[in-house]
Amino acid sequence: xxxxxxxxxxxxxxxxxxxxxxxxxxxxxxxxxxxxxxxxxxxxxxxxxxxxxxxxxxxxxxxxxxxxxxxxxxxxxxxxxxxxxxxxxxxxxxxxxxxxxxxxxxxxxxxxxxxxxxxxxxxxxxxxxxxxxxxxxxxxxxxxxxxxxxxxxxxxxxxxxxxxxxxxxxxxxxxxxxxxxxxxxxxxxxxxxxxxxxxxxxxxxxxxxxxxxxxxxxxxxxxxxxxxxxxxxxxxxxxxxxxxxxxxxxxxxxxxxxxxxxxxxxxxxxxxxxxxxxxxxxxxxxxxxxxxxxxxxxxxxxxxxxxxxxxxxxxxxxxxxxxxxxxxxxxxxxxxxxxxxxxxxxxxxxxxxxxxxxxxxxxxxxxxxxxxxxxxxxxxxxxxxxxxxxxxxxxxxxxxxxxxxxxxxxxxxxxxxxxxxxxxxxxxxxxxxxxxxxxxxxxxxxxxxxxxxxxxxxxxxxxxxxxxxxxxxxxxxxxxxxxxxxxxxxxxxxxxxxxxxxxxxxxxxxxxxxxxxxxxxxxxxxxxxxxxxxxxxxxxxxxxxxxxxxxxxxxxxxxxxxxxxxxxxxxxxxxxxxxxxxxxxxxxxxxxxxxxxxxxxxxxxxxxxxxxxxxxxxxxxxxxxxxxxxxxx
Amino acid sequence: xxxxxxxxxxxxxxxxxxxxxxxxxxxxxxxxxxxxxxxxxxxxxxxxxxxxxxxxxxxxxxxxxxxxxxxxxxxxxxxxxx
Numbered sequence: 081x082x083x084x085x086x087x088x089x090x091x092x093x094x095x096x097x098x099x100x101x102x103x104x105x106x107x108x109x110x111x112x113x114x115x116x117x118x119x120x121x122x123x124x125x126x127x128x129x130x131x132x133x134x135x136x137x138x139x140x141x142x143x144x145x146x147x148x149x150x151x152x153x154x155x156x157x158x159x160x161x162x163x164x165x166x167x168x169x170x171x172x173x174x175x176x177x178x179x180x181x182x183x184x185x186x187x188x189x190x191x192x193x194x195x196x197x198x199x200x201x202x203x204x205x206x207x208x209x210x211x212x213x214x215x216x217x218x219x220x221x222x223x224x225x226x227x228x229x230x231x232x233x234x235x236x237x238x239x240x241x242x243x244x245x246x247x248x249x250x251x252x253x254x255x256x257x258x259x260x261x262x263x264x265x266x267x268x269x270x271x272x273x274x275x276x277x278x279x280x281x282x283x284x285x286x287x288x289x290x291x292x293x294x295x296x297x298x299x300x301x302x303x304x305x306x307x308x309x310x311x312x313x314x315x316x317x318x319x320x321x322x323x324x325x326x327x328x329x330x331x332x333x334x335x336x337x338x339x340x341x342x343x344x345x346x347x348x349x350x351x352x353x354x355x356x357x358x359x360x361x362x363x364x365x366x367x368x369x370x371x372x373x374x375x376x377x378x379x380x381x382x383x384x385x386x387x388x389x390x391x392x393x394x395x396x397x398x399x400x401x402x403x404x405x406x407x408x409x410x411x412x413x414x415x416x417x418x419x420x421x422x423x424x425x426x427x428x429x430x431x432x433x434x435x436x437x438x439x440x441x442x443x444x445x446x447x448x449x450x451x452x453x454x455x456x457x458x459x460x461x462x463x464x465x466x467x468x469x470x471x472x473x474x475x476x477x478x479x480x481x482x483x484x485x486x487x488x489x490x491x492x493x494x495x496x497x498x499x500x501x502x503x504x505x506x507x508x509x510x511x512x513x514x515x516x517x518x519x520x521x522x523x524x525x526x527x528x529x530x531x532x533x534x535x536x537x538x539x540x541x542x543x544x545x546x547x548x549x550x551x552x553x554x555x556x557x558x559x560x561x562x563x564x565x566x567x568x569x570x571x572x573x574x575x576x577x578x579x580x581x582x583x584x585x586x587x588x589x590x591x592x593x594x595x596x597x598x599x600x601x602x603x604x605x606x607x608x609x610x611x612x613x614x615x616x617x618x619x620x621x622x623x624x625x626x627x628x629x630x631x632x633x634x635x636x637x638x639x640x641x642x643x644x645x646x647x648x649x650x651x652x653x654x655x656x657x658x659x660x661x662x663x664x665x666x667x668x669x670x671x672x673x674x675x676x677x678x679x680x681x682x683x684x685x686x687x688x689x690x691x692x693x694x695x696x697x698x699x700x701x702x703x704x705x706x707x708x709x710x711x712x713x
Numbered sequence: 714x715x716x717x718x719x720x721x722x723x724x725x726x727x728x729x730x731x732x733x734x735x736x737x738x739x740x741x742x743x744x745x746x747x748x749x750x751x752x753x754x755x756x757x758x759x760x761x762x763x764x765x766x767x768x769x770x771x772x773x774x775x776x777x778x779x780x781x782x783x784x785x786x787x788x789x790x791x792x793x794x795x
Contacts (some may be wrong), residue, residue: 156743160736192771279749293770311761400774404760407776448768514740517774519765 104187106153109215183261225293232289237267342370368553383537386433391525410504415445422452451496467637579631601656655710659702666698717780725785
């Protein structure tokens with residue numbers, strides 16, 4: 081800590097890097113400016129004890145470096161929730177371990193200056209050195225308006241700089257400004273922060289510097305179609321379907337390639353190292369981590385499409401369209417976007433809830449995300465459907481197998497919504513906030529900001545999933561392979577592997593669990609595969625291939641059809657298959673998701689509630705399916 | 714009259730925010746619903762709710778439940794620059 085606030089003045093010593101906090105409303109171009117100044121050298125951290133995150137980066141300025149802190153987008157500094165309180169307290173230097181910034185930089189969209197001046201008035205009331213950066217100056221010109229930054233600076237009493245985000249015009253001026261906040265001019269009088277005087281202050285400042293903007297005709301014309309009751313709804317459904325389709329079909333070749341790559345890599349490591357250690361490193365670590373990294377192409381593509389839709393301005397419209405329906409379940413329009421992401425993987429879905437300001441609706445969305453059918457369930461569904469649902473045409477191109485798959489997706493989605501609705505009506509007591517969705521003008525997305533958005537998402541996924549997955553796969557490999565036993569003579573290689581797994585810790589746990597899962601028709605072979613699926617659901621398939629002593633994963637469907645227990649009865653009866661499918665629809669078998677829930681909700685309670693309740697629902701749904709299908713067949 | 718009762722295409726002026734929930738009141742003020750602010754009702758979402766309002770040079774979607782808290786009056790003739 082430095083002695084910055086003994087007398088209210090900022091003391092800049094040789095070893096102290098000046099820090100400047102960036103404040104601005106959502107959509108003001110704050111993050112773009114931050115990225116332009118800091119590049120990729122930024123790190124994200126949470127404020128202690130809350131879910132509010134801030135990004136810190138270093139900007140090169142004339143004569144040295146400045147630390148920039150990007151605060152979450154906000155329309156106001158007056159705190160309503162505890163999360164917002166901590167931001168204000170941090171600015172004032174009351175948070176242990178966080179140095180207060182030396183100066184504040186407000187970033188405001190020049191086209192919506194009237195609204196932004198409300199925030200400026202609050203920032204000025206803090207009586208810190210403050211500067212104002214106006215973004216979207218190019219758009220002001222395009223709409224035949226003008227903002228006189230010099231006049232605005234005189235009216236406000238603080239430095240004002242205009243930038244054109246995408247072309248980098250004005251950035252040098254911002255850098256010069258940042259070099260030394262101690263010379264910034266300060267207002268003679270603090271502006272009023274309440275009542276009619278405040279509106280008056282805003283009006284008088286505006287009058288001095290801004291000429292009337294023409295309305296954005298393009299945006300108005302586009303919205304006439306995109307928010308039209310009929311056309312708007314059609315475009316919305318088509319766009320969402322395309323995103324969904326693209327994520328699954330376009331990413332498939334890259335995913336297959338990565339899958340194959342990790343498989344061969346695992347084999348190479350296994351043979352090169354040899355013995356138990358080789359098996360651990362190859363089949364355990366490399367294959368396990370690979371099993372999760374396989375999802376990267378899909379997640380990158382998802383983030384790319386979401387970034388484009390977001391930066392163009394369509395996601396705000398999509399949220400507006402979906403809000404009514406989501407509202408029925410205690411959610412809001414933005415929950416829809418998070419849930420759409422969760423169809424690829426629950427982890428990006430949960431991370432996407434950060435844009436939801438209402439703590440309560442954010443939690444409800446987060447808790448529903450794991451019930452969306454993520455792509456790790458897909459290999460399991462594909463295996464069971466291919467092996468046990470006879471393909472018959474129902475009408476036209478729609479067959480029984482496709483319809484079963486669609487039914488499972490639909491069941492997951494609707495269950496997630498209902499689950500959120502029930503939570504919202506019972507357990508969730510967090511305060512709510514009004515649903516407010518700003519509709520920014522349609523804009524061409526900047527290449528750089530889209531790329532950074534994708535990178536941020538992919539990197540967060542790799543870091544969060546990577547560390548957890550590494551630990552979980554290592555632990556699971558040990559459970560599945562220790563203690564080492566010598567299989568009896570005369571067993572084939574797959575049989576020997578199955579024998580080894582049966583006598584491992586996990587195998588014993590799987591056998592011990594038989595009484596629990598017996599009502600669902602699961603035997604030890606399925607139970608062990610379920611334990612394996614705790615790392616990632618699709619591990620179920622590879623583990624089942626081992627426990628059932630299948631020659632290969634390709635031969636697994638046939639093997640499952642023929643598999644019999646010690647009495648000669650079929651293991652995979654229609655009732656058991658139905659139960660297994662239901663179990664995968666509901667159970668939260670993904671430890672990475674549990675860990676991410678823990679971090680994003682900043683509590684131990686909600687991940688525990690999600691894991692426990694979804695397991696209970698899964699068990700009951702599977703029991704119901706087993707009973708009903710068993711009675712019918 | 715309440716903001717939620719204003720029809721599409723109408724322009725109204727905010728009088729006050731009426732709610733006992735201080736948090737709600739502050740949040741609505743934050744986005745610009747201050748006394749004297751002109752608000753134009755632009756369009757309803759395809760399902761009838763939320764509604765898009767234009768105020769202070771930008772556009773905001775607001776649910777009916779929130780718009781009900783904003784007390785408004787019709788803008789006097791000639792007073793609207795839109």
